[in-house]
Amino acid sequence: MPSFSSGAPQHNARRKQLIRQQRKSLPIASVEKKLVEEVRKNDTLIIVGETGSGKTTRGKSHWHHSASKRVAEECNDQLGKKVGYSIRFDDSTSNATRIKYMTDGLLLREALLDPLLSKYSVIVVDEAHERTVHTDVLLGLLKKVQHSRSIYADKDGKNLSNKQDLSQSLTLKTCQATKFAPLKLIIMSASLDAKCFSDYFGGAKAVHIQGRQYPVDTLYTYQPESDYLDATLVTIFQIHLEEGPGDILAFLTGQEEIESLERLIQERVRQLPPDSSKIWTTPIYSSLPSEQQMNAFKPAPAGTRKIVLATNIAETSVTIPGIKYVIDPGMVKARAYNPVTGMESLIIIPVSKAQALQRRGRAGREGPGKCFRLFQECEFDKLAESTVPEIKRCNLSNVVLQLKALGIDDIIGFDFIEKPPRTSILKSLEQLILLGALTDDYKLSDPVGKQMSRLPLDPMYSKALIVSSEFKCLEEMLIVVSMLSVESIFFTPREKLEEARAARKSFESTEGDHITLVNVYRAASECLEKSKNASAKEKTMEKALNRWCWENFINYRSLRHARDVHSQIQGHVQQMGLNLSSCGDDMVQFRRCLTAAFFLNAAIRQPDGSFRALGTGQSVQMHPSSVLFRTKPDCVIFNELVRTTQNYIKNITRIDPLWLAELAPQYYATED
């Protein structure tokens, strides 16, 4: 049973000192004037806002005072027109928009068409501390753009040598304006460590904004806990029986852990004394249907304590009201990448100090709280300061392709805020050459590389679309890449496994998972067509589709998403002039096309029944979710290689091994 100690005195002293430093700075409302002044004085400003400082809700809509007084005045009158937002499938902006909220990924896409981001005079990067791949690439790009625009602005665009200087650093084709204003940058971060951003931007000034957080007591265990799930269970009941009222938030690593802990809690509830107060558990994780997610935000009935079992989603993405107690087992599920094999996997690892602080902060939003860390205090000191940025632990093919398309040729020499492993970059360059996106001397190829960089897809999927146009089955491939680009399409609840399996049977193709996905997509479209004939109302149609998904054990949200991706990509390929052809019933033709597109992911069956992935030489198994599981194809292509208890391949189609040498001779001609 875990027993807890309070944080050691020296730790408290350190915190107190920190708090004293922060008191010198003021909450955002009273520093507005100062911020405006700082933005005017500095080209780049780092704003460090503690949790609860209100920087996201107030900061964003207030910095523009510095950009133009006139805009600010008008803004007060016509907020709807001057302020807009733009996300992947939804754009509310117009020519009148002065302030645009958008995602980092979308701004990167815009940069492909307008490399100097000439529309913008001030760019605010929010949540920079999260260090997603997009944030890191964007920061590198913005630093470069800022430099280029300052050269251009200084010389007023009249000096030819400077123009060349500029076009060397960035493709200048679309930039016809004669004069650029300097680009102002505001980097907003919640981390206490502003130094890395400041150093990166040449010693840029950092302004700290105090947070409005209530004190949170931090408790550690006296001994190491070998089973954090059991320790969480015990701690939940310890709090419930010994502490005052207030809801509990427990951080777990995934859906399965959450579900099993929920069952364990329910079992133990029965052992409680009959007169003790009630508890109500509510899970929250991203793949949970949104109606069920909303439960976590509802207040518990009177006399009942709410226990929220959450993944990382509750760390930053959502804030659940009423939380007084946080349980932090100190573990997280994170993406990992092996650049040698090119394999991504999910592993459970200890959290960073920054993550632990963020989790603790969730207990102090509405009043003083308590945070129970299920590890010893000496273990906290051993944790990494901050989470390893994503760019260091993911496949970089898309990043490399984007940078190449932006005219940045020296990827290894690119000024990243933190450099990804050299081997990751080399692996991606190699893959892009094999896909034909880059020439042998690492230049973006024309038209293939250019076309691929315009498509918002995994480079291998982009290539598949181009190939399929030649094979006259673009229509089928468009469906496949859309379905492969979203979360799992099939919904298989543990308690209805047999029913779900039976439902899937009607879509199954003996050739493999790709054609099965096409069948699902087409059946869903047919369902929509039918309801369209019955009623023209969009709402009714969506309802019919939702019901159809439910009956067929299809994940509605995933299918909806796949349809959005499909229509977006369809627009792109039509613009590119690709021929929207169908192979009809000729499935041999389609499988040959899959072979030509995904030849890098081919696998041959071994005498022992396992497979050998030809690209990497790894020994792999068919994943039990494949429709080909329990069949014995000699040769297959696949789209995913995941490592869990074993190396598994998923999304598999059987092919003729002879097709490999015929359709990908550049890769397989030398092999037998």
Next chain:
DNA sequence: TAAACCTTT
């Protein structure tokens, strides 16, 4: 006979 942490183009 397995099991997807979070985003996002």
